[in-house]
Amino acid sequence: MASLRSIHSVIPLRRCSNLVHFRPAALGIDTRNYSSRKVSSGEYLHRSVVPTMHYQKSLPRLPIPNIEDTIKRYLAAQRPLLDDDQFRSTEKLAQDFQNGVGKQLNEELVAQDKNTKHTSYISGPWFEMYLSARDPVVLxxxxxxxxxxxxxxxxxxxxxxxxxxxxxxxxxxxxxxxxLLEPEVFHLNPAKSDTDRFKKFIRWVPSSLSWYGAYMVNAYPLDMSQYFRLFNSTRIPKLGRDELFxxxxxxxxxxxxxxxxxxxxxxxxxxxxxxxxxxxxxxxxxxxxxxxxxxxxxxxxxxxxxxxxxxxxxxxxxxxxxxxxxxxxxxxxxxxxxxxxxxxxxxxxxxxxxxxxxxxxxxxxxxxxxxxxxxxxxxxxxxxxxxxxxxxxxxxxxxxxxxxxxxxxxxxxxxxxxxxxxxxxxxxxxxxxxxxxxxxxxxxxxxxKLTIDAMEFKKGGKEQLKKSKLSPDAIAQLAFQMGFLRQYGQTVATYESCSTAAFRHGRTETIRPATIHTKKCSHAFVCQPGQHSVEQLKAMLNDCSKYHGQLTKEAAMGQGFDRHLFALRYLANSKGHALHGLYADPAYAAINHNILSTSTLSSPSVNLGGFAPVVPDGFGIGYGVHDDWIGCNVSSYPTRNVHEFLQCVHKSLEDIFTVLEGKSLS
The missing domain is CATH 3.30.559.70 (Choline/Carnitine o-acyltransferase, domain 2)
Incomplete structure (x- = not known):
């Protein structure tokens, strides 16, 4: 399941009064061959051997993380954003939540989840969050x-x-x-699973067991429950909460x-x-x-x-x-x-x-x-x-x-x-x-008020990064951290998300790219030029890449912290309970005020992807890491200078690739 990171959408967060409204942007999926090999003319794109919804009944359920793991991950994400005093205060609140109200809420959430086995614990609250948002859908x-x-x-x-x-x-x-549409399946070993032979076999496996058959050959069917809303559908405005028609x-x-x-x-x-x-x-x-x-x-x-x-x-x-x-x-x-x-x-x-x-x-x-x-x-x-x-x-x-x-x-x-x-x-x-x-x-x-600018970095891309055994996405995210530090001297809340479509009615989970590793590495490159050897800088890049990989694997498995804390807060609100101090903590508000909102897109059909910033003082960053170049399409409002930001990102990428070539920074 590790490679399910390549299925990732972006749902940046937006802070509105006392609620955290999640504002989705575009989603990126690494290129794969969707269509069946046998294409028919006329009414259909193709005729899949395996029925479209064949795997749906047997998809595993989205797991609810342990409350202890959620708090541990939450604090790890807060560490690079807070000074020592702020972190101690946030740590105290988080541990109090974990051992008290949070534990009780989590038990209620688990019990509730057992009674709704047809869906996921996040699906209902997620629809409610979207449809209750009163902001215009544009931007x-x-x-x-x-x-x-x-x-x-x-x-x-x-x-x-x-x-x-x-x-x-x-x-x-x-x-x-x-x-007749080919089911959405992520193939880790396509030579075994993306074959006519396997498809002819799996179509006769009962739907209730079909996921397990795919799993045995390292293939992971994805949830397709949303597809029926693609056509003949509209969001109808209603007072207080919209409806889907x-x-x-x-x-x-x-x-x-x-x-x-x-x-x-x-x-x-x-x-x-x-x-x-x-x-x-x-x-x-x-x-x-x-x-x-x-x-x-x-x-x-x-x-x-x-x-x-x-x-x-x-x-x-x-x-x-x-x-x-x-x-x-x-x-x-x-x-x-x-x-x-x-x-x-x-x-x-x-x-x-x-x-x-x-x-x-x-x-x-x-x-x-x-x-x-x-x-x-x-x-x-x-x-x-x-x-x-x-x-x-x-x-x-x-x-x-x-x-x-x-x-x-x-x-x-x-x-x-x-x-x-x-x-x-x-x-x-x-x-x-x-x-x-x-x-x-x-x-x-x-x-x-919206400004959009773009940048193309032509001195390297996916191929060179993979030769250096670095995650292309991790390095792109690191460049945004470096760029913002170079421009504004800060490390700020950053949002990237990962699809949890490998689970029934899964939506997304958050990757938090601003880490203690990216903060250390960014400071070394930007604030301490000449103070580290090429080997030391390469080691830092490697640490960033490894940790980013860990975060994305956890997110793909539904093991982040954002959705869990969101669901617990939603449950408390629905029961009329007073919210714990963790949710009133300025640090909680800050980590959900995503100044860097990012989305990656890699597909032969897509030229550009874009969205507005999710907060007034943020950037909306659409990007793609290609074989030999890296592109960004970025938006901002007047409080930020998007042109200067892209110059800083470009300089950061130049520095990273200079180090990867074994050269010291000038």
Whole structure:
């Protein structure tokens, strides 16, 4: 299970009044071959020998850590962030919690978990945390992942690429629902487990035992319970707590252009994919619609505070818009066709993360965005699940569209799109118009404060680090620690998370990359130049790498401390108990105020991934360690200088690779 670190999402934390709200960003998964070798044409991406949900019943349950281990790990993570007096105070509170209230709460949590064997101890509280958050989903929750361009340049045309991507997404959905999609499995020994022979064997093993059969050949099936929410799903704003809505009967696509909303069926009455040429014709019809942008585009409301949006939605329904809203909510997914061309990757990041809010419905489970010059991305709402499912969808769409596109340059269909495509109409009054106007003002104010910059380090990457027997992810994280120390002279709370999808209804667990080892190493490189030999610096790098590896193994096995402490606090709140002093400790608030919020992404389909900082004085760091280079896509608000930070990270990487080459630092 050690290598399950390569399945990791990022859910940075956000401190809001007395609650800690977790704010997810993007998720990264090391590249692996998702699709079955035998690809069928027509309705399905492929036909898996093993049914999609075959392993689900037998997945092991997410373990609840021992309270003693949780407190030990919590204190280890606090040590580099606190001075001696602060640490002694935090240590006293933590040990008092462990021996008293924490022990009692943990016994209650374990007993509760035994009565809910169909799920995990974190699943309910996690949904509650997301859906109760009142902050706008834009910048606070929704991340984006942009696609690489199609290697055949002529297929990067907006209309052509949108058509092919819509068709591939529908094929993915149909393959999933027919249980023909390859199960999500992490193979430690693919020569034994990722073979036709093994698959033919395991399909006859009862579902209740199938996980054990995979385990015997070092394969680890992953939880796929979130996948059904990918399609026909929307987050519905409600006062106090939102709801998730899914209606699998919906056969139509929601298309947004210039702030208008259009729908047409992408499945016929028998549930089959509409002819790709017809879909192309309908999208061409929408792209050629001369209707000017609406004065009050409804999509802007999905960028608003959730309670404000809930009240305005109730007003919309009262004015007779219930059917139109239900059409939006039940659509298979949202396709946003933007009229803008992208200037560079910074422009892409801003456009795909937030855009102008006119041409988005941020509440859909995911939106596929296509710009005028054929740049594509997925922006997704995060309450329904983690990025494992979204990245799988993105990988499959990319693979399918480049290997077997269904429409081609020059293809034209003669179809009566005018009768097939319907533009949705909404009744608005002055209160709603003012609400849209105010939402747009709030949105513009929020995004105007966001800065995004990027960096490419070209002097080394994964190959060189592995030759030096160092974890590429550990070294990237170390560079962020060094960079922040170089810029601000501090070690601060840092967040990286690891998927716990190897367990039934697992979500994520936190890796805490700021450690006593990274602090010591960073100070040696940044604050004490020339005071250590190359061998001493290499030894420190090795210590950082080993400890980071230990933390990630523990996290993959559900043995971190963040989720456990979160669940214990949630339980205490739900029982009406007063919270222990551990939760009121300034050190607890500080470690959950994640100034460095990080997410790594490695996939042949993904060009960029991005998200906003999770705290006003933080950085949102999307990064990738490639074979011979390292890239970062970083966001900040005005209290931090993202350009200078990236310069400091680049300098830190230069120093690390200089030492790895056996040279002393100048």
């Amino acid at each position: 606070n929750f929704n991340p984006f992942m942009s696609f690489n361009s199609d290697p055949k340049s002529e297929y990067n045309d907006q209309l052509l690429r949108a058509t092919n991507m819509v068709c591939s997404a529908v094929r993915f959905m149909k393959t999933l629902r027919a249980e 899914t209606d699998t009967k919906g056969k139509h696509l929601l298309v947004m252009r210039k702030g208008h909303m259009y729908v047409f069926d992408i499945l016929d009455k028998d549930g089959n994919l509409v002819k790709p040429s017809e879909i192309q014709s309908h999208l061409k019809y929408i792209l050629s619609d001369p209707m000017p942008a609406p004065t009050f585009p409804l999509g802007v409301l999905t960028s608003e505070n959730r309670d404000v949006w809930a009240g305005l939605r109730d007003k919309l329904i009262a004015l007779g818009n219930a059917e139109a809203l239900e059409t939006v909510d039940s659509a298979v997914f949202c396709l946003s066709l933007d009229d803008e061309s992208m200037r560079d990757h910074i422009h892409i990041s801003h456009n795909m993360l937030h855009g102008d809010a006119y041409n988005r419905w941020f509440d859909k489970s995911f939106s596929l965005i296509l710009t005028k010059d054929g740049q594509a991305a997925i922006n997704f709402e995060h309450s329904w699940g983690d990025g494992v499912a979204v990245l799988r969808l993105q990988n499959e769409i990319f693979k399918d569209t480049i290997e077997q596109p269904l429409v081609h340059p020059g293809s034209v269909a003669v179809v009566d799109s005018a009768s097939a495509v319907r533009r949705l109409q909404f009744n608005l009054d002055s209160e709603l118009e003012n609400g849209i106007k105010k939402a747009k003002e709030n949105f513009d104010s929020a995004v105007s």
